[in-house]
Every structure is written in structure tokens, then in C-alpha cells.
Amino acid sequence: MTDTVAQSAAAAKAAPDTMAWDSGLRRLMMIYLPLGCFVLILLFPFYWMAITSFKPNAELMNFKQHNPFWITSPTLAHIKHLLFDTAYPHWLWTTMMVAIGSTTLSLIASTLAAYAIERLRFRGSPYVGLGIYLAYLVPPSILFIPLATVVVQFGLFDSPLALILVYPTFLVPFCTWLLIGYFKSIPYELEECALVDGATRLQILRRITLPLAVPGLISAGIFSFTLSWNEFIYALAFIQSGANKTVPVAILTELVTGDVYQWGALMAGSLLGSLPVAIFYSLFVDYYVSSLTGAVKE
Amino acid sequence: MSVTALSSPSLARRQPSWLVRLFDYKPFLVVMCLAPAIGLLAVFLTYPLGLGIWLAFTDTTIGRRGVFVGFENFQYLLTDPLWWNAVFYSVVYTGIATFGKFALGFWLALLLNNHFPFKSLLRAIILLPWIVPTVLSALAFWWIYDPQFSIISYLLVDVLHWRSSNVDFLGSPWPARFSLIAANIWRGIPFVAISLLAGLQTISPSLYEAAMLDGASAWQRFRYITFPMMMPILAIVMTFSIIFTFTDFQLVYAITRGGPGNSTHLLATLAFQRGIAGGELGEGAAIAVSMIPFLVFATLFSYFGLARRKWQQGEAND
Numbered sequence: 001m002t003d004t005v006a007q008s009a010a011a012a013k014a015a016p017d018t019m020a021w022d023s024g025l026r027r028l029m030m031i032y033l034p035l036g037c038f039v040l041i042l043l044f045p046f047y048w049m050a051i052t053s054f055k056p057n058a059e060l061m062n063f064k065q066h067n068p069f070w071i072t073s074p075t076l077a078h079i080k081h082l083l084f085d086t087a088y089p090h091w092l093w094t095t096m097m098v099a100i101g102s103t104t105l106s107l108i109a110s111t112l113a114a115y116a117i118e119r120l121r122f123r124g125s126p127y128v129g130l131g132i133y134l135a136y137l138v139p140p141s142i143l144f145i146p147l148a149t150v151v152v153q154f155g156l157f158d159s160p161l162a163l164i165l166v167y168p169t170f171l172v173p174f175c176t177w178l179l180i181g182y183f184k185s186i187p188y189e190l191e192e193c194a195l196v197d198g199a200t201r202l203q204i205l206r207r208i209t210l211p212l213a214v215p216g217l218i219s220a221g222i223f224s225f226t227l228s229w230n231e232f233i234y235a236l237a238f239i240q241s242g243a244n245k246t247v248p249v250a251i252l253t254e255l256v257t258g259d260v261y262q263w264g265a266l267m268a269g270s271l272l273g274s275l276p277v278a279i280f281y282s283l284f285v286d287y288y289v290s291s292l293t294g295a296v297k298e
Numbered sequence: 299m300s301v302t303a304l305s306s307p308s309l310a311r312r313q314p315s316w317l318v319r320l321f322d323y324k325p326f327l328v329v330m331c332l333a334p335a336i337g338l339l340a341v342f343l344t345y346p347l348g349l350g351i352w353l354a355f356t357d358t359t360i361g362r363r364g365v366f367v368g369f370e371n372f373q374y375l376l377t378d379p380l381w382w383n384a385v386f387y388s389v390v391y392t393g394i395a396t397f398g399k400f401a402l403g404f405w406l407a408l409l410l411n412n413h414f415p416f417k418s419l420l421r422a423i424i425l426l427p428w429i430v431p432t433v434l435s436a437l438a439f440w441w442i443y444d445p446q447f448s449i450i451s452y453l454l455v456d457v458l459h460w461r462s463s464n465v466d467f468l469g470s471p472w473p474a475r476f477s478l479i480a481a482n483i484w485r486g487i488p489f490v491a492i493s494l495l496a497g498l499q500t501i502s503p504s505l506y507e508a509a510m511l512d513g514a515s516a517w518q519r520f521r522y523i524t525f526p527m528m529m530p531i532l533a534i535v536m537t538f539s540i541i542f543t544f545t546d547f548q549l550v551y552a553i554t555r556g557g558p559g560n561s562t563h564l565l566a567t568l569a570f571q572r573g574i575a576g577g578e579l580g581e582g583a584a585i586a587v588s589m590i591p592f593l594v595f596a597t598l599f600s601y602f603g604l605a606r607r608k609w610q611q612g613e614a615n616d
Contacts, residue, residue, distance in 0.1 A: 035409045038402075039420065042427055042487065045438040048449060052441065063452050109334035116331035120324060128332065135339050137597070138347060141545035141566035142589055145573040145582045146350035147342065149358075169343040172335050200322045230431040232548045233566075237574050248433035252552055263441050270434035281429045285422040288429070289492060 046274075053078050053268035060263055078264035079272070086255070087243060088269065095229060095246040096276070098160050102167035103224040107217065110172045114179035115205055119191065129180060136173035143169070144237045151238050158240045166238070167228045174227075175220040182216030183209065219287040226277050226288075247273040353583035360577040371584035381585065384563040388592070391479055391564060392544045398483040399539060400532075403490025408524075410491065411498045421492065428488040436552035439481040443467035443553070471561035474554055478562055481549055490535060497531035498524070533601055540596045545589060565589050 052060065054074040059066040066072055082088045116122070117129045147166060148157075156162035186209060194204045210217070235246045242254055251269045255262065281288060320326055354371055358364030375381040410421060427435060442449055444467075451464040467477045501524065509519050547566040550556065556563040556571060563571070565585055573582015 031409055031412050031414065034405070035420070038406050038409070038487075039423060042424060042484065045435055045442060045484070046426065046430070048442060049435075049438040061447060063447065063456065068447075068449055068452055105338075109338055112331040113335035116328050120328050120331065122324070122328045128336075132335065132339070135343055137541060138343060139541055139545035139589075139593070141547050141569070142350060142586045143343065143346050145569065145579055145586055146346040146353055148574060149353070149579065150342070150346050150349065165338070166342050168338045172338060176335060200318055201324075201327050202318075202321050226429060230433075232431070232433050232551075233570070236551075237570070248431045248548075251437065252433055263444075263447075266437055267441060270437045273434050274430040277429055277431065278426070281425075282422070285418075285425075288425065289421065 049267045049271050049274075052263055053271045055264060057264060078262075078268040081265050082268050082272065086265075087250070088247075088272070090243060091245055091247045091250040092272070092276075094160055094244060095248075095273075098163045098167070098235075098246060099225050099228040101160075101164035102171060102228045103221055105164060106168040106171035106175050106224050107221055109168060110175035110179055110220065111210070111213075111217070113172070114176045114183055115209060117176070118180045118183040119188075119205075119209065120201070129176075132173050132176050136170065136177070140170065140231075140233050144233050147234065148237050157238060158244060160239070160244055160246075162238045163228075163231075163235055163246070166234050167231060171224045171227060175224060178220045178223070179213065179216050182213045186212045215287065215290075218284065219290060222280060222284045222287055225280065229277050350583045351587055353580055354587040355584075356580045358579040358583075360579060364580050367580070371581050372588070374581070375584060375588060380560055380563065380568065381588075383560065384565050384568040384585075385588075385592075387475060387562060388544055388564045388589075390475070391482070391546070392540060392596070395479050395482040395486065395543050396536065396540055398479070399486035399490050399543075400536065402483065403487045404494055406487060406491035407494035407498055408520075410495050421495070425488045425492055427485050428492075432485060432548040433552045435485065436481060436549050439477075439484075439549075440468075440553045443477050445469060468554055469558060471558060474558060474562050478550055478553060481553065482543065482546065485549070486539060486543070490539065493535045494528065494531065497528050501527045536600045537597050540600055541593055544592060544596060 051069070051071060054076070055071050056073060056075045056077065059068075059072065113128075113132065117125045117132075151157050151162045151166070154162070156165070190208055190212075191204050194208055199207070230248065231246075232248050235249045236253075239245050239249065242250070245254065247269075251266065251273060255266055255269055321330070353364070355366055355368060356364035357367050357370070406424070410417070410424070441447075445464060448464060448467060450467075451461075454461045455464060466473060468474045505523050505527075506519055509523055514522070544564075545566050546564060547570065550562055550564050550567045551570070554562045556567050565588065569582045569585040572578050572585060576582070
């Protein structure tokens with residue numbers, strides 16, 4: 001990981017010298033213009049989402065008299081409707097609890113598994129690692145029908161607990177592989193020293209390996225949180241009552257009613273539902289990028 | 299075990315720590331460490347996977363335990379035009395969206411690999427579509443594709459005067475199909491671009507310097523250095539991308555729910571409609587199981603087709 005960063009820094013420094021023949025105009029046309037288009041297109045739906053949620057209905061439905069790209073009289077009516085006339089705060093709370101619960105569960109399970117696979121080095125540990133990796137390749141779309149019957153068998157249907165237990169199926173493989181990579185980067189000699197000094201395996205894990213793997217744990221944690229916040233198909237299939245739904249499912253099934261869509265409220269709901277992950281993301285950008293690229297490289 | 303060999307004073311001293319020593323006994327520790335992860339995966343992944351395959355061969359419905367019916371579900375699917383339609387659209391959707399994502403994502407990665415101010419900020423902004431819940435950005439797309447108040451129609455009709463009537467994005471089959479593909483590409487570009495950027499940054503600049511000294515053009519440098527060096531990471535990212543595009547559910551369910559006239563059903567949304575909404579668990583499971591051969595084929599194709607270059611280059615490891 002650090003090697004990559006160092007190399008990329010070197011590459012970035014070397015770039016201006018080797019590209020010295022680039023003229024300013026050429027650079028503008030070849031780099032900044034396409035880059036600008038990409039950013040514009042990638043961000044436009046969010047801008048549209050945000051601006052819609054503050055527009056009064058009269059402006060939303062009248063492009064002739066109001067410029068649709070701007071708001072003349074912003075309103076909080078949609079957000080007020082969402083927070084006080086619907087169960088939105090409750091949905092946010094459920095989603096938060098499910099995300100935190102499943103993240104905690106998968107972090108514990110995958111830390112232990114990664115430690116066992118990478119550090120205890122029992123016979124067949126590479127195969128266990130491969131098996132866990134293969135589990136990541138099984139998409140939820142194949143599993144949700146049988147899982148629904150399993151959830152019913154356990155008496156967990158319509159309970160957020162079902163989601164907390166099921167989300168680790170796609171979180172654990174990802175986190176385990178991320179953490180195996182981090183544990184690999186910790187020198188084994190440190191553990192050997194501790195072993196010689198008479199520390200037990202669990203003490204080593206708690207006092208030496210885990211503190212050194214904190215960046216990896218943070219990466220795995222925020223990634224799991226985001227993935228469970230965004231999960232849709234299981235939450236749609238396993239939760240039926242309006243009160244227990246998670247935000248993505250609830251917006252789609254509870255707010256989309258009748259023939260006339262309340263676009264203001266829908267977009268306000270989407271905006272508020274995206275904000276927690278967006279804020280989380282802005283705080284930990286570097287961890288996201290490193291875990292995304294780290295997991296791909298493993 | 300070894301306790302018996304020890305002298306009695308040390309035995310007395312060590313006795314209370316049997317729990318500690320149990321946790322130091324490696325096989326026990328390995329089992330304890332693996333138990334939570336393997337347990338969760340076995341109960342909620344392996345067992346359902348097997349159960350799903352079993353369900354596909356039964357006529358189970360919600361509330362009724364089914365009996366084994368052999369290949370009846372699959373025979374029915376083969377005569378079902380909706381299933382063929384879903385297979386067709388799943389393949390088209392995956393093919394075009396993957397191509398679009400990788401072409402545009404690779405381009406964006408190459409652009410980001412240049413040196414310019416606010417680079418890390420830009421990289422952070424670009425990942426946003428991938429971070430935000432898919433359903434919520436899909437709702438934004440639904441609103442963008444609105445038949446009456448679409449912002450794209452407004453741009454084309456009232457600002458640019460290229461068209462005289464609003465674009466009907468989701469009202470008829472082919473425009474709806476391509477609208478969904480566009481939304482999928484939009485969502486997939488950041489992941490591809492950032493993953494490939496990480497790969498690009500590991501390519502040593504000295505290779506480019508050497509090529510430039512030999513007079514290689516920009517295209518030649520891309521074709522003979524960047525592209526071959528990127529093959530291993532392309533293979534992995536593409537495998538993931540194909541699997542998760544082919545089994546996509548959220549975008550289609552949020553924007554069209556398979557309509558208009560069932561023309562935009564993917565296999566996953568069709569499985570949901572039959573299995574959960576319609577209650578025909580056996581048939582839904584059969585549709586889900588019918589995805590597996592496509593997935594295995596796509597994985598083998600993209601992984602071995604692309605990764606083969608790796609050993610051709612004679613690299614032991616990346």
C-alpha cells in the first residue's frame with residue numbers, strides 16, 4: 001500500500017517534466033475539457049436532486065415561467081412534510097441501527113477470520129481464504145428468494161434483526177480480504193517478539209496486531225457501513241411493515257403513491273437519505289479510495 | 299496435556315490459567331477465530347444457495363411446502379417469452395453497460411492520471427455516484443426521465459430547439475432500455491475509473507520515458523504500454539463489473555419495475571416479481587438459478603480471456 005502511494009507520488013512528480021511538450025491549449029482541450037464534462041455529468045443528478053427538494057411545487061411543474069436550473073423562492077415544505085408527516089425519522093433510525101449492527105458483526109467476524117487465515121497459518125488456510133473470496137462473487141440477486149424462506153424459518157421475517165444477520169454475507173468476504181491485506185503489511189517479527197516474551201495469541205491480537213491494523217479496520221468499517229446503508233434487495237424482500245423499512249426501500253414503496261408523484265418530497269427524501277453516507281464519505285475519503293483500490297489489487 | 303509433566307508448584311501456579319492456555323492451543327484458536335465468519339456464511343450464504351437450487355426443482359409457493367417436480371420449472375421457463383425477453387435484455391444490458399463503463403471509466407482514469415491542481419478533491423467528487431445509495435440516485439434519474447418535466451427534454455426542446463416534442467424516455471421499450479443502461483453506466487464509471495487509476499499509478503514512468511525516447515506516439519504508448527500493463531487489473535474489475543451488472547436489480551426496480559410492457563425486466567427483477575411479489579417461490583428460484591450459467595461463463599471468459607496475458611508476459615505475480 002505505502003509502496004503504491006510512494007510510486008504514485010513519484011509518477012505525479014515526474015509527469016510535468018515528461019509532458020513538457022504539452023502546450024497550454026492542447027492541455028486544455030485534451031484534459032480539462034473532457035474532465036469538466038465528466039464532472040458535470042456525474043454531479044448533475046445530485047444537483048437536480050438537491051434543487052428539486054427546495055423548489056415549491058409551482059416552480060417544479062412550470063418550466064416556461066421559471067428557469068428550471070435555479071430556484072426563485074426556495075421552500076422547506078418538502079423536508080417539513082417528510083420529517084413530520086411521514087415515518088421518515090423512524091426509517092432513518094432503523095437504517096442507522098441496521099448499518100451499525102451489521103458493520104459491528106462483520107468487523108468482529110472478519111477480523112478474527114483474517115487473523116486466523118493470515119497469522120495462525122494452519123494447514124489449508126489459503127483454501128479457506130479462497131472460499132471466503134468466492135463467497136463475495138455470489139450476488140444477492142441469486143440468494144434473496146431462498147434467504148427469504150430461511151428468514152421465515154428463523155421467525156425473523158419483518159424484523160430488522162434479519163437484515164443485521166444477513167448483510168454480513170456480503171460484508172464479511174470483503175472485509176476479510178481487506179484485513180488480510182493489512183495484516184500482511186504488519187511485520188511478523190513483532191508478533192514473534194511478543195511470543196518470545198510470553199504473550200498469548202489473543203494478547204498479541206489485541207495489543208499488537210489490532211492497534212497496527214487500525215487504518216484497515218476503519219476502511220473496512222466505513223465500507224461496510226456504506227454498503228449496508230445502500231443495500232436494497234434484501235431489505236425489500238424481508239421487511240413488510242412500513243415502520244421497519246430502511247430508507248431506500250421506504251422511499252420507493254411508501255412515498256411513491258398514486259398517479260401524481262410528489263417529486264419534491266421524493267427528492268428531499270433521497271437527499272436526506274444520501275446525506276449520512278455522503279458526510280461519512282467526506283470525512284474518510286482517503287480510506288474509501290485506499291480500500292476500494294486495495295481490495296481490487298488483492 | 300503437558301501439564302502432567304510439570305512439577306507440582308508450577309502446576310499450582312498455572313492451574314487458574316487453563317482458559318488462557320486453551321486459547322493458546324492453536325487448533326482451538328483457529329476454530330474459534332473462524333467460527334463467526336464461517337458460521338454466518340454457512341447459514342446465510344451456502345445453505346441458501348443450496349436451498350435455492352433445491353427450490354428451483356420444486357413447486358413451492360409462499361405458505362405451501364412444495365414437492366420435487368424435476369425440470370418442470372425450467373421447461374416452463376424455456377417456453378416463457380417473458381423469460382427469454384429478460385435473458386435478452388440482461389445480456390444486452392450487461393454488454394452495452396460494461397462496454398460503456400469501461401470505455402468511459404478508462405478514459406476518466408487516464409485523465410485523472412495527469413497532474414493538475416485539486417486532484418484529490420476531484421477524485422473524491424467523482425466517487426460520489428458510487429457512494430450514494432443506488433435507489434436514491436435512481437430516483438433522481440426517474441425524475442430526470444419524467445415524460446413531462448424532464449430536464450433533458452427541456453434542454454433539447456426549449457433551450458437548444460433540437461426537437462419539437464418531449465423525449466419519451468420510459469414510455470416505450472427501446473428508449474426505456476437505453477435510459478436504464480445510461481443510468482447504469484453513470485453509476486459504474488466512478489468505480490471503474492478509480493480502480494483503474496490505482497492500476498495506472500503502479501505503471502513505472504520510466505517505461506513511458508523509454509518509449510518516448512524511441513519516438514513512440516501517444517497512441518502507441520497507450521496501446522503497447524498502458525493497455526498490456528493494465529490487463530490483470532482490468533480482468534478483475536471487469537469480472538466484478540459483469541457479475542454485478544448482470545444481476546442488477548435496484549436500478550430497474552426503482553425506475554421502471556420492468557415496464558413498459560415487461561420490456562425492461564432483468565432476470566433478477568423477473569425473479570423478484572414471480573418469486574416474492576407473485577409468491578411462486580419455486581419458479582422465482584428457477585429464474586435466479588438460471589442466472590448461474592451466464593455468470594460462470596462471463597466470469598471464466600473475462601477472467602481467463604484477459605488474465606491470460608499475465609502469464610504470457612512471464613510475470614510471476616503482481
